[in-house]
Amino acid sequence: MARTIAERADVIPALAETFREYGFEGASLSVIGEKTGLGRGSLYHFFPGGKEEMATAVLQHIDAWFEERIYRPLRQSDDPQAAISTMCRAVSDYFHSGCRVCIVGAFALDNVRDRFASAILDYFAVWKSSLATALQKAGHEQDQAIDLAEEAVANIQGALVLARALNDPATFERAMIRIEKRLL
Template sequence: MPAPKIDKARAIAAIAELFREQGYHGTSYAQIMKASGLGKGSFYNYFPAGKVDIAKAVLKQIDCWFEENIFAPLDTNDVPEKVFCKMFIAVNTYFDSGQRICLFGAFALYDAREPFSSEIKSYFQRWIEAITTYLQNQGLSEPESRHLAQCSMVAIQGGLVMAQATDDTNVFTQATSEAKNMMLKALK
């Protein structure tokens, strides 16, 4: 009887969580295969270049989620309260209110930065650009919009680090709430 077919998207999501827990270099092929349910044949069929292909697939899956849930809502003319409420609900959901690290951030800070530097840079730049463009479309100047977008990213990423470091998710939810309020205040 043939082995059941493993859903690639689910396998990638499982591997993403493994990278969050173990780090890129700290994750072994055996752990990847166990967590994903992939056998050796399926593994190399899906990821012919091995671990680099796996990590790129993980980052691509995360990027697609952010495109749909963060960047697309910012590419509207909806009222700021609705747009930023939606964005920060998605941020809090995705990062499990600060209990789940940002894999792009983790890769940027540790030993996986070099092979994925373009993906990491693109992720952060796209998020900052999406917020900047939305704020400009709402009437703020480019410098003020960019400053607010960068401050929001610092609040989100810093909030994640502090929530992890202090084991206090309230730090993250407070940081994201303040970032949202800062942008809404600037638009009034």
């Protein structure tokens, strides 16, 4: 019937928003259909693997975004301090001051963790090591850099949980300020 000129890639942001809002189990095919504007057949045309393939595509998309906008700048920048500051601002923007949930973190706490274990692990492991690289370039010892990086990544996730629990974006913003202060 009517053609929606939809490429697979065009659907992914809507898919991501849906998984963010409903979680993996909560995002039923009917909900996904509504949110994307695609019928069942179209969804299975683009994602023959069903919901699992949709979620995988979303995780890949997120990973690519973070790699380009956050991880790579941290590793490659000549000015590590500036790269870290940029990271903090980008993270705060990305998560809408804690109003937006981290899908990867949410999946990690969910029982779907095992199904997407390697993508989840990668996301955090690369984040941690990229940040550690920047910290080392900024003058920290390797051990201390890794420790600081681990702490910062965990703190961001914790801030997301707490801000959402308290329903208070300011909680998230305060946490990001603390994190940045501690990294610089």
